Amino acid sequence: MKFKAMTAVAALLVAAPIMGMADEEAELVVNGEIEMVTKTEPPAHLEGALPEIMSGWRFRSDETQQTQMDDFDNPGMIFVDQAQAAWDTAEGSEGKSCASCHNEPASSMEGVRAVYPKWNEEAGEVRTLAMQINDCRENQMGAEPWKYTGNEMTAMEALISIESRGMPVNVAIDGPAQSVWEEGKEMYYTRYGQLELSCANCHEDNYGNMIRADHLSQGQINGFPVYRLKNAKLNGSHARFKGCVRDTRAETFKPGSPEFVALELYVASRGNGLSVEAPSVRN
Amino acid sequence: MMKWIVAAIVSGAPVLAAAETVAPADVTFDDYGAVEQSLTGTPGDPANGAAIVGNKKAGNCVACHQISALSDVPFQGEVGPMLDGAGDRWSEAELRGIVANSKMTFEGSMMPSYYKTTGYIRPGDGFTGKAAEEPLPPLLEAQQIEDIVAFLVTLKEE
Numbered sequence: 523m524k525f526k527a528m529t530a531v532a533a534l535l536v537a538a539p540i541m542g543m544a545d546e547e548a549e550l551v552v553n554g555e556i557e558m559v560t561k562t563e564p565p566a567h568l569e570g571a572l573p574e575i576m577s578g579w580r581f582r583s584d585e586t587q588q589t590q591m592d593d594f595d596n597p598g599m600i601f602v603d604q605a606q607a608a609w610d611t612a613e614g615s616e617g618k619s620c621a622s623c624h625n626e627p628a629s630s631m632e633g634v635r636a637v638y639p640k641w642n643e644e645a646g647e648v649r650t651l652a653m654q655i656n657d658c659r660e661n662q663m664g665a666e667p668w669k670y671t672g673n674e675m676t677a678m679e680a681l682i683s684i685e686s687r688g689m690p691v692n693v694a695i696d697g698p699a700q701s702v703w704e705e706g707k708e709m710y711y712t713r714y715g716q717l718e719l720s721c722a723n724c725h726e727d728n729y730g731n732m733i734r735a736d737h738l739s740q741g742q743i744n745g746f747p748v749y750r751l752k753n754a755k756l757n758g759s760h761a762r763f764k765g766c767v768r769d770t771r772a773e774t775f776k777p778g779s780p781e782f783v784a785l786e787l788y789v790a791s792r793g794n795g796l797s798v799e800a801p802s803v804r805n
Numbered sequence: 806m807m808k809w810i811v812a813a814i815v816s817g818a819p820v821l822a823a824a825e826t827v828a829p830a831d832v833t834f835d836d837y838g839a840v841e842q843s844l845t846g847t848p849g850d851p852a853n854g855a856a857i858v859g860n861k862k863a864g865n866c867v868a869c870h871q872i873s874a875l876s877d878v879p880f881q882g883e884v885g886p887m888l889d890g891a892g893d894r895w896s897e898a899e900l901r902g903i904v905a906n907s908k909m910t911f912e913g914s915m916m917p918s919y920y921k922t923t924g925y926i927r928p929g930d931g932f933t934g935k936a937a938e939e940p941l942p943p944l945l946e947a948q949q950i951e952d953i954v955a956f957l958v959t960l961k962e963e
Binding site for chain 1: 861865867868869879880881882883884915917918925926927928929931932933934935936937941944
């Protein structure tokens with residue numbers, strides 16, 4: 523079954539009037555000034571797998587969409603404030619804070635979120651933003667690393683993401699990152715678990731369709747970390763991947779594992795061209 | 806997160822004709838994916854079948870299929886075709902084959918195989934996210950499948 527907008531919309535009206543309409547044609551402008559690209563041409567490497575790429579924002583109900591349109595309504599912004607305090611707090615054996623090396627995020631972190639995960643030449647590895655944050659904590663500050671999907675981490679990722687809001691996701695998939703990207707791609711199309719479902723089964727073949735009470739999106743991560751109304755906190759992409767793999771009745775991978783790092787690079791690259799939206803709001 | 810597709814394995818239903826139950830590995834599919842022989846020898850109960858099809862914690866077929874006969878069940882999905890008229894389009898044997906292992910009828914189908922226990926990639930222990938050893942318990946028991954098939958054959962276009 524391929525996605526047919528009209529069928530999906532008609533069925534929504536019939537089957538689930540209480541959910542609130544998802545307006546897949548709405549445009550996202552945050553604070554009346556940041557114009558987000560939530561639908562655009564797919565990157566060339568997708569080779570026609572998707573006719574267009576769409577942010578998860580497009581698939582949410584009117585009310586959920588609206589909470590992301592103004593920072594005063596966006597519950598994720600509370601965590602950004604908390605992370606600003608953490609940014610300025612010295613920790614660890616070196617007595618340093620993030621600010622000691624990077625001054626203000628507004629000047630030093632502009633554009634950073636848009637290019638992560640990213641190959642780190644010195645370390646010889648693909649690094650997610652969370653890995654880079656923990657590298658700074660351990661090796662620059664002499665502080666304990668944060669839990670990979672913990673609240674401190676997702677809040678700090680959100681603070682850094684703010685400085686890229688509206689910029690196009692633009693992760694590099696060539697050069698030394700390519701083999702990791704290939705590994706992530708392989709995972710994306712692998713049918714895991716007793717339900718034998720791949721990411722592509724749900725998010726490529728069936729986006730726009732309802733699966734039980736859920737309106738399937740393309741599973742893009744340009745909005746991560748996302749604030750979910752369901753658990754009232756910021757959620758990292760690896761926590762979402764873990765939930766999706768678990769729900770295929772499979773053995774999951776660990777957040778921060780090399781497998782999920784590869785998957786993140788691949789999934790991020792599927793959204794090259796969409797705007798960085800974090801912290802976005804989802805149900 | 807929502808469990809979209811749930812199957813209850815440990816139901817209290819006593820297996821009446823245990824001796825005649827065809828084990829998952831012994832099911833015979835014909836070239837088109839149909840299964841002639843009943844999995845239990847006990848006729849299916851269509852009312853129970855309807856309940857399993859609509860129940861989130863059992864077959865949960867409505868996660869992917871719309872069925873007008875179950876219009877009281879909310880949130881019917883759109884991933885698979887509507888099942889209205891399935892009893893006209895398919896024979897009992899074909900329906901048994903589709904539910905037991907849809908991939909024998911529809912190559913590469915997204916529909917899960919409900920009576921299969923081995924051959925999975927990273928099989929998990931239900932929805933715990935933990936590893937599980939094969940053979941896994943099948944998603945549905947033999948009699949549950951017979952009940953579902955008995956329900957599906959009643960789905961006729963008016």
